[in-house]
Amino acid sequence: MAIIDGKLISLQIQDEIALEVNAIKEKGGKVPHLAAVIVGNDGASETYVGAKVKACDKIGFKSTLVKLEENTTEQELLHIVEGLNKDADIDGYIVQLPLPKHINEQKIVEAIDPKKDVDGFHPQNVGRMALNLPAYLPATPYGIMQLLERYKIDTAGKNCVVIGRSHIVGSPMSILMARNTVPGNCTVTMCHSRTKNLKEFTLNADIVIVALGKPEFVTADMLKDGVVVIDVGITRVPSDQTKSGFKLLGDVKYDEVAAKASYITPVPGGVGPMTIASLLMNTLKASKKEIYL
Ligand code: NAP
Numbered sequence: 001m002a003i004i005d006g007k008l009i010s011l012q013i014q015d016e017i018a019l020e021v022n023a024i025k026e027k028g029g030k031v032p033h034l035a036a037v038i039v040g041n042d043g044a045s046e047t048y049v050g051a052k053v054k055a056c057d058k059i060g061f062k063s064t065l066v067k068l069e070e071n072t073t074e075q076e077l078l079h080i081v082e083g084l085n086k087d088a089d090i091d092g093y094i095v096q097l098p099l100p101k102h103i104n105e106q107k108i109v110e111a112i113d114p115k116k117d118v119d120g121f122h123p124q125n126v127g128r129m130a131l132n133l134p135a136y137l138p139a140t141p142y143g144i145m146q147l148l149e150r151y152k153i154d155t156a157g158k159n160c161v162v163i164g165r166s167h168i169v170g171s172p173m174s175i176l177m178a179r180n181t182v183p184g185n186c187t188v189t190m191c192h193s194r195t196k197n198l199k200e201f202t203l204n205a206d207i208v209i210v211a212l213g214k215p216e217f218v219t220a221d222m223l224k225d226g227v228v229v230i231d232v233g234i235t236r237v238p239s240d241q242t243k244s245g246f247k248l249l250g251d252v253k254y255d256e257v258a259a260k261a262s263y264i265t266p267v268p269g270g271v272g273p274m275t276i277a278s279l280l281m282n283t284l285k286a287s288k289k290e291i292y293l
Helices: 006-027 043-059 074-084 105-111 124-130 139-151 170-178 198-202 254-258 273-288
Strands: 035-039 060-067 092-095 157-164 185-191 207-210 228-232 235-239 246-249
Touching: 006 043, 006 139, 006 273, 035 043, 035 074, 035 273, 043 060, 060 074, 074 092, 074 105, 074 170, 092 185, 092 273, 139 170, 139 228, 139 273, 157 170, 157 198, 170 185, 170 198, 170 207, 228 254
Parallel strands: 035 060, 035 092, 157 185, 157 207, 207 228
Antiparallel strands: 235 246
């Protein structure tokens, strides 16, 4: 069994991007510039955005943080988005979700210029992804594809079961694994809460991608020997074994599943660290105009 080390791969990708940024600077080119908009004071969102801005600084990107009050109106946010769309210095930007309840998230996502949508949530990017056209891929699925590629995991012709069909993980993941690409070319089954006899599907899977948000839901008896397991879930559960009083659990019962798997992502340290690397890769693509000419 091999552990897929997302922390290591994420750092490798960041080093590769930093080298490229240095080369751009030496040639007097434009430094990639990412902006992040955050509305309100959600602690988790502030932590995520803070980590994204810090990663930009570390690798030499320019970053701009737009911090707005909780009571910002939808109209005011749309105005900010319009400004970012027009700002020629900003290559890409994200609006951190979730937004306060009085703001229609979909309306905001659709107002973002698809050329600057480095989160890959705009319907135009989702559609382009489905059509196998150049597109910004959403961070978590993009990160998983990088892990599969960099660990040279053979996916062609394999049975892949994706558990979960959210717009940010399960659904794009099942599209990507079915595309005629490397990695890809899987026969994909997408399962969700209405799936009957889930175990029948998972027992037939060579690759299982689990994103349902239920700690230790997938157990060894549901899987065959040699399976590749990608565990996306992260749930904070109380623990008397840690100083903080909590620990993070994935959607997979790690110890027993690891004993059966050929490859597995741990939680933490598997898929999670890849999301920042994905955002930085998308921003570099935006600055190089690789997706949209
Ligand atoms: P979500 O929007 O809540 O979606 C969960 C999906 O799981 C839904 O499609 C749901 O089906 C399905 N599901 C629920 N119970 C099920 C069951 N018993 N059997 C089969 N399918 C079931 O969650 P998400 O945003 O995709 O996130 C999933 C997990 O990944 C969470 O723990 C989240 O924290 C984590 N996550 C991690 C990262 C990372 O960077 N590592 C990024 C994003 C999310 P229905 O559609 O029928 O309701």
